């Protein structure tokens with residue numbers, strides 16, 4: 001379980017997070033929506049301990065990671081898998097090496113088992129033949145899938161996805177969403193997904209939280225969010241669903 | 248007054264950050280595990296990037312030295328000492344300094360850009376989030392590689408420079424072949440070679456440290472990388488020259 005309590009963060013006097021309260025339950029897929037530049041990535045980086053808040057706490061299974069650093073923080077991070085916004089694949093490594101990397105560096109494992117697990121992970125994301133390619137040689141959609149495979153290969157109990165589908169065409173978008181749902185069913189993990197994809201994310205997430213002006217303005221199941229009376233939520237969802245067209 | 252105070256404070260803080268960065272890297276060098284594969288890769292990186300430019304600048308530096316020193320030495324009637332004059336200038340001073348400046352421009356800038364891109368594309372965050380220490384993977388191999396490679400490149404620079412000087416002195420200015428090399432053997436001492444070695448070792452630390460630091464602390468946005476690269480090259484070059492004077496005056 002992840003509990004975010006009264007989290008605040010400013011950059012150069014600009015308040016990005018202004019008292020975030022949110023609880024993410026074990027094994028649920030929680031989506032965080034909100035407008036671009038609203039601080040979603042910043043919030044996610046607080047959950048992985050990459051940014052320290054000005055105030056507040058982040059409890060991961062009861063441990064406040066805000067107050068941890070070094071070895072102790074790394075100990076908590078062993079539970080994590082992270083899919084970064086752009087994929088953040090290592091340029092100098094091939095697709096295969098990227099996926100193998102966390103396993104090879106973190107876990108004592110013999111070569112044969114490593115190889116098998118990497119192949120299985122590549123197969124899960126339908127990239128079996130692409131192992132020898134470098135990140136610069138593959139498309140944006142493939143990069144996201146490699147990032148997904150890399151994040152999941154250590155079988156983390158908590159996975160963070162920062163816009164795993166933004167900017168992709170509807171077919172690839174749906175295939176990545178299906179991949180997330182399938183692997184979630186198969187391996188089971190607590191997932192936090194930042195997303196712009198409305199309405200598609202409603203079919204993926206168990207619950208949805210909306211971030212606006214640095215606070216969580218509404219949390220609920222997809223149906224609750226769809227039927228919300230909160231004007232901010234309504235406007236965001238409608239605005240995303242029907243692109244306004246001005247001649 | 249307040250502005251001055253704030254500026255001083257931020258300058259002190261930045262200086263503190265630069266030194267903490269180095270201390271952190273040095274600590275990581277001596278705490279296992281050590282990434283040998285990455286070290287070899289970075290040695291190749293420095294070597295490949297800089298070899299051609301070192302050969303080119305080394306030979307021309309030796310040739311220019313021959314012309315200039317021949318002119319000067321003949322005025323004192325001691326043109327037989329042209330060989331050692333060239334060799335000593337190269338070994339004690341110009342070899343380490345010029346080769347370090349060349350490597351900075353060629354490999355140092357590329358290094359800053361590479362690490363800077365890893366920063367803005369969140370690859371460094373990805374390492375951290377995997378509970379892996381990015382200093383161990385990105386910084387340590389470069390510092391160790393530079394400490395190994397800089398003296399080698401300086402030695403190559405010296406050698407090719409001495410041969411460049413030889414070409415001009417013997418083939419162009421008509422000096423006798425035997426005098427050139429035998430006088431070098433007589434006058435160049437172990438001490439001179441040691442000074443050159445100390446210099447290029449420390450230049451290796453300076454360049455890799457500054458270039459890694461600038462790349463590691465790149466600000467977001469594409470112009471962040473180009474700014475970091477420029478700053479890294481300028482700062483490294485200035486520090487090379489300052490440190491050269493300092494170490495020269497201490498070890499003379």
Ligand SMILES: Nc1ncnc2c1ncn2[C@@H]1O[C@H](COP(=O)(O)OP(=O)(O)OP(=O)(O)O)[C@@H](O)[C@H]1O
Nearest residue numbers: 011012016034035036037038039040041042043085
């Ligand atoms: N390291 C940083 N230093 C300074 N400002 C930052 C930093 N990271 C983020 N910001 C600022 O915080 C704000 C929120 O950024 P963030 O990346 O979290 O937005 P986002 O909700 O993820 O947007 P998007 O949907 O476009 O990814 C932005 O104004 C950004 O400029």
Ligand SMILES: [Mg+2]
Nearest residue numbers: 040041085162
């Ligand atoms: Mg973002």
